[in-house]
Amino acid sequence: MAIHDYLRQRFFPHMWCPGCGHGTVLNSLLRAVEQLGMSKNEIVMASGIGCSSRISGYVDFHTLHTLHGRALAFATGVKLSKPELNVIVPMGDGDALAIGGNHFIHACRRNIDITAIVMNNRIYGMTGGQFSPMSGVGINATTAPFSNIDRDFDVVEMATAAGATFVARSTTFHAQQSTDLIKQAILHEGFSVVEILSQCPTHFGRKNKQGSAADMMQRYKDMTVPVGSQKKKDNPDLIERGIFVQKEAPEYCREYDKIIEQAMKG
């Protein structure tokens, strides 16, 4: 199937700004689905609220556009009630980690077979450029007019600590790597997290003098290195890309099937 067969072209044009990285993430995601040869009927995409979450409206899967931060909780209900479905949850950084932080860590802990894609642009784009938990100290935002004092955290480290069994990171510059990581995340049995750094030239880039969308993508190229590279040891400020965690652990829906089996024996 061609990529455009996965899109609901009736609902285009999309609502993202020129230069937004989210379209690139959508591209990487659809290529992953295409390369895996998945049927559209076996995929449920649940999303929350924000620019990233609008992805669900544009794809021709079973789509559930929910509440800010709650997508993983809705997705948990979908997955546990019908485990044969593949559940993919695109999320923004504020959506996943501020308002949805509790749902995020508990989804990691349960190890339910859902794929979370955190599209991290370090800003609340839809509401016009407020700082997010991923913005970090020193960033300018509409709610940090004198520079941000809120510390950020690392999605990869948090997902790992909370128990996710597949954790990876890529950027919109590395679109092919994103496709590869999303493929592996979908195939992984358990809760998987793929963080993709995605540029917001309109709100983050402009306020922080990072130039055009192309300039911001160039930054992703310059500031990231493959996991475990020597460059990272020499320069700790670099951000690693690739797979951080990939391990087997009991998956929640399968474990629940065993509970049913046990309960039905009486």
Next chain:
Amino acid sequence: MSTQVKFVQGNEACVEGALYAGLEFFAGYPITPSTEIAELLARRLPMAGGKFIQMEDEIASMAAIIGASLTGNKVMTATSGPGFSLMQEALGYAVMAEIPCVITNVQRGGPSTGIPTHGSQGDVMQARWGTHGDHAIIALTASNHQDVFAMTIEAFNMAETYRTPVILLFDEIVGHMREKLEVPEPGEIPLVERLRTAVKGGVNYHPYLPREDGRLPMSDFGDVHRYNVTGLYHDMWGFPSADPDVVHGLIRHLVDKIENRANTLARYKEHSLEDAEIVMVSYGSSARSALHVVRDRRRRGERLGLLELQTLWPFPREIVRDKCAQAEAIVVVEQNMGQVVQEVKKAVDFPERVFLANRIDGVFITPMDIRKLLRLIQGKGV
């Protein structure tokens, strides 16, 4: 043997009703005084091949049952006071996206953490208006275990029929009290099953286009029809829209499908109403004390009656007006500062004849509390 007879808590009667109605998926979070519902379902659901999950909070519980409803399951959550507050966001989502689901709120005293182990009926208005924005809602209640069982089944049936969340507004007293419950044989009480679309794969299916009778056939996630579900105003495809005609049409549909059926949805019981000079209007545990007073006074020849409401929302205004038409005085008995009494005043022809008998100190309202007010109304003094 055609029926099972049990001696149970009200919360267990709710569980029996839910299982009888075909509950398949429950998500919840522990909270007094509703916890027994989750505990019992954690055991009973997997025994019947269903699924139970304890979520990280009530927000997630409400979200999870919506997700599970979309894959074709009959779903429920149960909570109390503060948990019900947390559920309001996703409850509004279920209203907007028209998701069949049942939310049981075993009421305790509020506001805030309030008085967790004591009874109250303070959430009547929250059930109606707890989530933001104009909307309509169905809320049912019951005063005894047989009715808790019956109303729980009604809740599932109404949720499926009208594609809407239905709230079961029980209270701590009924929830924790023990009394007899008869569980009928399967098939004795009619059940409403999910209405699924007859549209074949490859043909356009519109998830939000009502049929002529107003019902909207569904398609399970994972089945041949792929569509969008959103909490935004949406068109017949489920795609977000800010078109004024679409917005107006949808909010009218959401409200009218329930408010225009207030009489159809009304469940109530009449006790000695035929010649009553004083009509009491009550519901839930309060109705037990009111009924006691009616029986007691009738033995003495006084013409007292009770209208026991089981549907609280949409408020059965015409029925209340009709049943109270001949009354010299109307006494609303409830355990709050006067929530249903305001609705009764709006409904009847002579609102100045409506009195409130209530108790707000966490103690169950007794027949004596009601008698005191009756004496005042009757000019007999205390």
